[in-house]
Amino acid sequence: MTAYNETIVKDICRRFGNERSRMMDVVKEVQTSFGHVPNEAMDAIARALSCPRVEVQSLVSFYAFLTERPKGNIIIRLCDDVIDRMQGFDRIADAFKEELGIGIGETTTDGKITLEATPCIGMCDQAPAALINDVIVTNLTKDAAREIVAGLREHGDPQRLVKRLGDGNNAHELVRAMVVNNVRRKGDVIFGEGKPSDGLKNALAMSPVEVIRAVKTSRLRGRGGAGFPTGIKWEFTRAAKDETRYVICNADEGEPGTFKDRVILTEKADLLFEGMTIAGYAIGAQAGILYLRAEYVYLRPYLEHALAERRKSGLLGNKILGHAGFNYDIRIQMGAGAYICGEETSLISSAEGFRGDPKTRPPFPAQKGYMGHPSAVNNVETLCCVTRILERGAGWYAQMGSNGTSGTKLLSVSGDCKIPGVYEIPFGITLKEFLAMAGAEDAAAVQVGGPSGQMVGPAEFNRIICYDDLATGGAIMVFGPQRDLLWVVSRFMEFFVEESCGYCTPCRVGNVLLRRKIEEVRAGKCDPAAIAYLEDLGQTVKIASRCGLGQTSANPVLTTLKNFRPLYTARMKENEAGMQMTFDISAAVRDAEIIAGRKSANF
Secondary structure (H helix, E strand, C coil): CCCCCHHHHHHHHHHCCCCHHHHHHHHHHHHHHHCCCCHHHHHHHHHHHCCCHHHHHHHHHHCCCCCCCCCCCEEEEEECCHHHHHCCHHHHHHHHHHHHCCCCCEECCCCCEEEEEECCCCCHHHCCCEEECCEEECCCCHHHHHHHHHHHHHHCCHHHHCCCCCCHHHHCCCCCCCCCCCEEECCCCCCCCCCCCHHHHHHHCCCHHHHHHHHHHHCCECCCCCCCEHHHHHHHHHHCCCCCCEEEEEECCCCCCCCHHHHHHHHCHHHHHHHHHHHHHHHCCCEEEEEECHHHHHHHHHHHHHHHHHHHCCCCECCHHHCCCCCEEEEEEECCCCHHHHCHHHHHHHHCCCCCCCCCCCCCCCCCCHHHCCEEEEEHHHHHHHHHHHHHCHHHHHCCECCCCECEEEEEEEECCCCCEEEEEECCCEHHHHHHHCCCCCCCEEEECCCCCEEECHHHCCCEECCCCECCCCEEEEECCCCCHHHHHHHHHHHHHHHCCCCCHHHHHHHHHHHHHHHHHHCCCECCHHHHHHHHHHHHHHHHCCCHHHHHHCHHHHHHHHHCHHHHHCCECCCCCCCCCCCCHHHHCHHHHHHHCCCCCCC
């Protein structure tokens, strides 16, 4: 890495126009140059962007992929989600620790390699996986871990670790990743055949109001998980009294177990960008922002190339397709490792160059979003659906799916199933039908919608996959009968404890208490009163938290208490002595015994 040089920092700031809103980009470039963000650099950034220094340090300290202290030139981030744990994370971690001679969170004595654990990197269908600098390594084994360390010590180039290329655009010269798409079932919407730009051409032949009406007629609901009607969101945004508006695509696919957007970004980038452009025309926006999670940075060169090609073809820029007055472009905003930025107001904060803190609502983004202007925030899959709707018609789209949820859904399935991967299925099929497709007939439990969703058992496998019954943003995690579901709950709660922004007490403290109590239950240290404690605390966290993270973080506890209560009651013990069962008196007096040089006379 380059030694600190203030001229470099100033040049980086100038490249981004010395704009305060581009601080994320500035800080990431500074870290790329120096390996971290030194104190001197924070001072220089604050001066150049005319903001308090504390705002720079606050941003750097918030994101997992930013650092104030030097790390190795190579950072190995082992994916540490539930699925990777099930597939052998511990064995892989032990192999890396043994070969490197360090523990997780440490750097080798020569300062070259740092070993870390990180939450889901979007590779659950090919776990165990790791992110080595910007290079994805999948299907890890102990032998592969040893070979990786040997290779890095020899040549120091993570890209040379890629010995084979994945399918489709994973093999593109601008991607060159070993990632595989694992598309198991193609439907008519996302993976259907279509003519490039037909959707945009049809949209431009209509008025913006007519485009919004078509989206409303299609009954398209947002694919991010909440299922809010897309056309209504656009209508609100267009109606806002402001001449400046934005389209923001949420590609911060951080929900553990979800990886469908990764496949769309790899194989259907033009479908997405066309949808963003149609959205821009419909709401009267001048610019679009694709917020891309840091773990998918390996796709950025390819995505930038796709945008450049669209500009050359007149599909972005001034007078798009010769349509006077429609000037619109898209830029990519990189994230830096923060699950909470999947929440739309947190994402907007991040794109504005701040910590990913959620904003208080109202006002909603449609009224006051990016830089205080009305903004339509849509999921990757949603915007792809928009393109198909304008291409093939609202009626064509509306006839697919269930009564309350039209169209198709991409599902990412992983865990204890024979055929993990991405499936495009019509809304309206049962969970049981889907599990049969994925080879998961012996599933004992299924986590629908990732950790923030719900865990259901066989008694509910006949429920319908749609927003009016069994809603999901896309993640389906399968657990066989051999899995300890309370361990799964504990891991999910650990994830939420780590990813909470810490702003509000119910989420910051409540999740810690929930996880602590779950561990006590697992250890057999609780009486039946613990169940009421968990239910009351879980509901408090759910109701009193400020944003969607806290409002759903108790779901692992609450949904398993509802659907798997015997798992809890089987570990309860009657408290006949009336004493606190989790209190260990022997441990409490141990230090005193050491000081006194004798065992306690009473305990």
